[in-house]
Amino acid sequence: MTGASILRALVAALAVAVPVSCFTSTGWGQELVEDFGAEDVDRVMVLRSTTDISVFGPVVDAFLQLRPDLKIRYEQWGSNALYRISRQDCRDASSGADVVISSGVHQMVQLVNERCASRYRSRLTEQLPEALRWRDELWGITREPAVIVYNRELVPEIDVPRTRFDLLDLLRPSGTPYAKRVATYDIEESGLGYLFAFADFQEASTFGALQESFGRTEAVSTCCSADIIRGVAEGRYLIAYNVLGSYAQAYRQQDDRIGIVLPSDYTLVLARALMIPIAARNEAAADAFLDFLLSSEGTFALRKALLISPLLEVEDGGEAETLSPTALRPIGLSPSLMVALDAMTRETFLRRWRATFPGP
DSSP states (O other): OOHHHHHHHHHHHHTTTSOOTTOOOOSTTEEEEEEESOTTOOOEEEEEESSOHHHHHHHHHHHHHHOTTOEEEEEEEOHHHHHHHHHHHHHHTOOOOSEEEESOHHHHHHHHHTTOBOOOOOHHHHTSOGGGEETTTEEEOOBEEEEEEEETTTSOGGGOOSSHHHHHHHHOSTTOTTTTOEEEEOTTTOHHHHHHHHHHHHHOTTHHHHHHHHHHTTOEEESOHHHHHHHHHHTSOSEEEEEEHHHHHHHHTTOTTEEEEOOSSOEEEEOOEEEOBTTOSOHHHHHHHHHHHHSHHHHHHHHHTTSBOGGGOSSTTOGGGGSOTTSEEEOOOSGGGGGGGOHHHHHHHHHHHHHHOOOO
């Protein structure tokens, strides 16, 4: 990754807090907008995504080098807002977007189940593992671990939690220095945070104990990766739990106060999901974009953007070398994810979460 692209990724991580002149804020929860491609091109493909624009922007640029006849309007959304507008577009048969990419993959499975997606099949989509494609209407395009982040200057090496059990041990003493200094996603605000928490609930015997410990030590829940990682680097938090490793690694390349752990008891792995809405106006361009992302050129661009995370590599000193082969737990694209969106299940889960993080 070049210095310029690393800097661009870092700017993306800070974009939630720092206005950038080429971006505009709009309604519906949309956060930022940027146009890619030549100004004199008339054909515009609308891409809506939860990925920070400056993280995914170089990937879009790489695609447009092959498609100079196309312009891409990139809209950055929060996952919950993107789910809501995509669902509304589907119900209204409105062509709001040509491509939707979200980290809230449970929400994407629900949209496909509601017949909101176009079907597409190619040689490249058929090469994807079954866990990363569903009904030829939803595809996993990234590989990103959920990690523990810590401040390397303020957390002694002996205290660095390598597992969830280690984190519980840190929070157990009545006078723990980590009280009020552990952060995680606010799962009501973040679809990704909800997904990770629900996956933990299904996966781990430690989930209930972690919730109890978070509540007792007044851990902090906040909205997004950028805020959490920056808070750890600045020392407002000492440890952050279930943070996206791609954003953490981009930040670490510019700030070595950030330490990253792939929990060795198990590490969740997210594949951001791509859907082509059924009312897309530029379906052929959307198909071509998907094929690009799955091609060698697209995979290379995603790796440079850290969206196919080197943390998961077992060669060249990758963090995954320290994990057992069974410790990586990919979140597959399947109907089982819709359990997380069942109204009664969600309300019960959120009620328990509110008890843990009652707010100010």
